[in-house]
Amino acid sequence: MQETAFIVLAAIAVLMVKHAVADFYLQTPYQYLNKGTYGHPGGLMHAAIHVALTPLVYLLLAPASLLVAAAIALGEFVVHYHVDWLKEQATRRNGLTPQDPCFWHVLGTDQLLHGLTYVAIVGVLIWMAASS
Template sequence: METSIAILVFFALLQVKHLFADFYFQTATMLEGRENYFHKGRCIHATIHILCTIPVLLLMGTTASGIILLCVLEWIIHFHIDWAKARYTLDRQLTPQDAGFWHAMGADQALHHFTYIGMVWLWLNL
């Protein structure tokens, strides 16, 4: 597959993966208490993300070592982005009725998508 097409396909697959892992597969357990650093629900949520990333990486022909590297990095980064957003919104007592809540949500989503840019760049250089 031509490199530019492969990059677009990879990004599209990551976007679909993100939609499901970040929105459709969330449970109350994953959302409640997320401001605590050691949070079982956030660990499960980050794990769901990488479990959904593995098929994408396999479709893209990624090596086993590349899959491990990209998934470990994604897990760590996703875990911390979500924790930071949870702390920020809780510390400021933001709710969906507050503009600051949506600013935090937008920043959270942008950081996740920047993570995918980094993952694609790393994938291209494996």
């Protein structure tokens, strides 16, 4: 039981570090300035970087198959892209800036949804490992 808890916590930690790297160190102006334009390559590239780094967690929790890994990648891409796009829509349509409290509410909700996505990914991997 303790070993499983450690693996779960380590997997969440790896995904949170991955998120910080992809969102705050690798994200370029081309990406963040264009995430609010639906289908723009900058936003698609940003979501793809997140997906490309997620397999780091498979070192701790190996997926049961390549199909599971592909499904996780597709799911993360779709969710991450749309959460970011919706955040941009909310801030732009309401003219929100960092000086507005609501800007921080929107940003916090965005980050919360990304974090919950990682909890779901780890849940799927644990479920798949238990099923095999």
